Amino acid sequence: MTSILFFEQLLNGMQFGTMLFLMSAGLTLIFGVMGLINLAHGSFYMIGAFSAALIASLTGSFWLALLASLSGAAIAGVLIEIIIIRRLYRRDHLDQVLATFALILLLSEGVRWCFGAFPLYLDIPKNLNGTLPILDDIIYSKYRLFIIFMGLLIAIGLYILIAKTRLGIRIRAGQNDRQMISALGVDISKLYTIVFALGASLAGLAGAMIGAIQSVEVGMGEPILILAFVVIVIGGIGSIKGAFIGSILVGVTDTIGRIFLPEILKAFMEPASATSVGSSIGSMLIYILMALILIIKPSGLFGKT
Amino acid sequence: MKKFTTTLAALMILGSSSSFGDGHKVKVGMITTLSGGGSGLGIDVRDGFMLAVKGNKNISVITKDDQRKPDIAVQLADKMIQSDKVDVLTGIIWSNLAMAVVPATVNQGKFYLSPNAGPSKLAGKGCHKNYFNVAWQNDNLHEAAGGYANSAGFKNSFILAPNYPAGKDALTGYKRYFKGSLAGEIYTKLGQKDYAAEIAQIRASGADSVFFFLPGGMGIGFMKQFSQSGIKLPVVGPAFSFDQGILKAVGDAALGVKNTSQWSKDIDNDANKKFVKDFQSEYGRLPSLYASQGYDTGKLLISAMSKAKVKDMDKFRDALRKADFLSTRGKFSFDKNHHPIQDIYVREVIKEGKILTNKIVSVGLKDHSNAYVSECKM
Numbered sequence: 001m002t003s004i005l006f007f008e009q010l011l012n013g014m015q016f017g018t019m020l021f022l023m024s025a026g027l028t029l030i031f032g033v034m035g036l037i038n039l040a041h042g043s044f045y046m047i048g049a050f051s052a053a054l055i056a057s058l059t060g061s062f063w064l065a066l067l068a069s070l071s072g073a074a075i076a077g078v079l080i081e082i083i084i085i086r087r088l089y090r091r092d093h094l095d096q097v098l099a100t101f102a103l104i105l106l107l108s109e110g111v112r113w114c115f116g117a118f119p120l121y122l123d124i125p126k127n128l129n130g131t132l133p134i135l136d137d138i139i140y141s142k143y144r145l146f147i148i149f150m151g152l153l154i155a156i157g158l159y160i161l162i163a164k165t166r167l168g169i170r171i172r173a174g175q176n177d178r179q180m181i182s183a184l185g186v187d188i189s190k191l192y193t194i195v196f197a198l199g200a201s202l203a204g205l206a207g208a209m210i211g212a213i214q215s216v217e218v219g220m221g222e223p224i225l226i227l228a229f230v231v232i233v234i235g236g237i238g239s240i241k242g243a244f245i246g247s248i249l250v251g252v253t254d255t256i257g258r259i260f261l262p263e264i265l266k267a268f269m270e271p272a273s274a275t276s277v278g279s280s281i282g283s284m285l286i287y288i289l290m291a292l293i294l295i296i297k298p299s300g301l302f303g304k305t
Numbered sequence: 306m307k308k309f310t311t312t313l314a315a316l317m318i319l320g321s322s323s324s325f326g327d328g329h330k331v332k333v334g335m336i337t338t339l340s341g342g343g344s345g346l347g348i349d350v351r352d353g354f355m356l357a358v359k360g361n362k363n364i365s366v367i368t369k370d371d372q373r374k375p376d377i378a379v380q381l382a383d384k385m386i387q388s389d390k391v392d393v394l395t396g397i398i399w400s401n402l403a404m405a406v407v408p409a410t411v412n413q414g415k416f417y418l419s420p421n422a423g424p425s426k427l428a429g430k431g432c433h434k435n436y437f438n439v440a441w442q443n444d445n446l447h448e449a450a451g452g453y454a455n456s457a458g459f460k461n462s463f464i465l466a467p468n469y470p471a472g473k474d475a476l477t478g479y480k481r482y483f484k485g486s487l488a489g490e491i492y493t494k495l496g497q498k499d500y501a502a503e504i505a506q507i508r509a510s511g512a513d514s515v516f517f518f519l520p521g522g523m524g525i526g527f528m529k530q531f532s533q534s535g536i537k538l539p540v541v542g543p544a545f546s547f548d549q550g551i552l553k554a555v556g557d558a559a560l561g562v563k564n565t566s567q568w569s570k571d572i573d574n575d576a577n578k579k580f581v582k583d584f585q586s587e588y589g590r591l592p593s594l595y596a597s598q599g600y601d602t603g604k605l606l607i608s609a610m611s612k613a614k615v616k617d618m619d620k621f622r623d624a625l626r627k628a629d630f631l632s633t634r635g636k637f638s639f640d641k642n643h644h645p646i647q648d649i650y651v652r653e654v655i656k657e658g659k660i661l662t663n664k665i666v667s668v669g670l671k672d673h674s675n676a677y678v679s680e681c682k683m
Contacts, residue, residue: 002509004509005505005506005509008505009502009505012501012502012505015501016499016501108340109340112340117339117344117348118345118550118551118553118554119345119525119550119551119553119554120553120554121553121555121556123529123556124533129533130533130535131535139535141501141530141533141534143533144501210498210499213499213526213529213530213533214498214499214522214525214529214530215498215522215525215526215551215554216554217522217525217554218340218344220498220522223496255501255502258494258502259502259503259505259506262491271490272490275490275491276468276492279468279491279492279493279494280468282494283468283494
């Protein structure tokens with residue numbers, strides 16, 4: 001195992017982490033501000049990817065497609081919040097889980113109804129294709145660097161939004177004391193719609209960016225939703241900072257563990273079983289990480305006790 | 306008068322139960338994946354099968370969606386056998402679902418015709434007289450890929466597959482025929498979509514070729530990322546990652562890739578030409594290998610029905626075993642363990658106008674059976 005390979009895997013982990021952040025930021029905001037467990041968050045990831053694929057096939061432009069993923073998921077978010085989610089805020093978590101689970105099924109089958117069961121085509125733009133030499137011997141995919149860059153940019157943007165703007169103050173106030181802020185005359189239901197749409201559009205953007213290098217298909221959001229939940233539990237529910245640190249932690253642990261665990265095990269056992277045992281443990285690693293963190297900090301790294 | 310009506314009613318009941326032709330009817334239960342990820346495969350198998358039995362009044366089909374979940378498939382099978390009283394079950398795509406459903410089905414005296422999954426367990430020790438596989442044994446296409454790798458002069462392959470039974474069958478199949486050494490062997494997570502970490506390993510491994518088995522959406526991601534990585538190694542794989550349903554989503558990244566398949570759109574025989582033409586006019590898209598497997602399953606069933614009644618199980622089984630139908634694959638027969646003996650082709654991904662599709666380059670393995678025949682005591 002060379003240091004080059006290690007560094008490359010570190011970048012892969014970073015890239016995975018920043019994408020997870022886009023998913024988990026929305027999830028944690030929605031939970032923190034409105035107290036809503038939104039299982040259908042993965043569906044916005046899918047809606048974003050499908051909107052992007054649709055626009056890309058019509059216009060041929062990747063950048064318009066990214067814009068479409070943001071707006072497509074945001075529009076879907078607004079509609080779903082007004083029609084369905086709004087009625088769930090006062091219900092208990094079990095009702096929310098049931099209703100948003102039903103939403104997953106409805107949205108998945110709805111998308112399949114519109115676009116068919118076969119995966120769609122979405123490709124990265126020509127000028128991001130290929131690799132870029134960074135440092136001496138390390139070459140890395142341009143597009144993945146772009147993903148890391150976008151993820152960091154959005155993290156900074158969200159930080160400014162939450163910490164410095166009027167909307168951010170309201171969001172934080174909503175997190176702390178819902179009744180007080182509505183008593184002060186802030187239109188709480190409008191605020192909720194905005195937060196929900198913001199979360200949905202971030203998920204949609206992640207779906208489009210990842211869809212371009214993976215596949216755009218029905219049900220693509222659910223596997224990543226599970227990881228996003230792991231992230232917000234590790235980071236502390238409701239905390240954007242926690243979501244960011246948690247995402248990078250999960251991304252890097254998953255990537256590095258998956259690759260290097262089988263290599264390490266090969267020192268003790270025969271190659272074939274080392275591969276299969278190593279990859280099995282590798283896929284458990286983030287859950288082990290989660291368990292360890294919860295033992296030390298039961299409310300997550302940055303959660304309020 | 307009342308007596309007369311009762312007699313009449315009794316006669317009618319008698320008449321209906323012994324009416325001729327009734328014994329020729331067959332009720333088929335199709336359990337396949339129609340929703341969620343991987344539903345493209347199930348839809349193709351169903352459409353191929355329905356095309357084959359279209360207009361046949363003696364076949365009635367009940368189709369149910371297993372959602373790619375073993376527990377649901379088992380429930381559906383129980384219901385179809387116990388309350389719908391089907392004679393034949395078919396349709397399952399995934400090996401883990403087949404392992405859950407097939408043994409119980411055939412032990413209850415029903416026929417199971419597999420249009421896709423062919424796990425090694427059901428070909429070897431777990432074979433059964435009522436189980437027929439119309440597609441292939443899981444290892445088959447990978448064995449042909451290994452054979453192709455030898456003839457292409459590959460000496461050092463990097464191989465990867467998902468960590469589940471069919472993935473292990475795949476790498477076993479490739480290694481059984483491939484004579485070179487392995488630069489690396491990886492089991493990925495089932496359902497994994499991002500292969501950046503694996504591709505970095507391939508780059509560092511010094512391999513001269515890559516073999517991968519990543520069916521459905523997994524393969525789309527791998528091919529796109531591999532071509533973006535700038536690694537210029539030849540890739541070979543089974544047809545599952547290059548079938549008609551997903552080529553469009555992979556795009557030009559797949560061009561020129563060699564893949565192995567028991568079926569291709571351009572196999573030159575009348576049955577296949579008719580199938581491709583009928584499928585296109587019926588559904589408005591090109592058929593995939595899954596569709597051809599569904600179609601052949603339907604044709605096999607019809608051929609057996611013309612020879613024997615399904616209630617006469619021994620005769621019906623013999624009729625199935627003869628495989629006396631015109632397969633889209635041309636020559637087709639069953640080996641002793643009820644798995645196909647057939648040619649496996651090497652295909653190349655090409656562009657026909659704007660549509661990506663496959664063309665046959667050579668015959669990879671001729672009259673190929675499977676490695677588990679001797680383990681099957683039947």
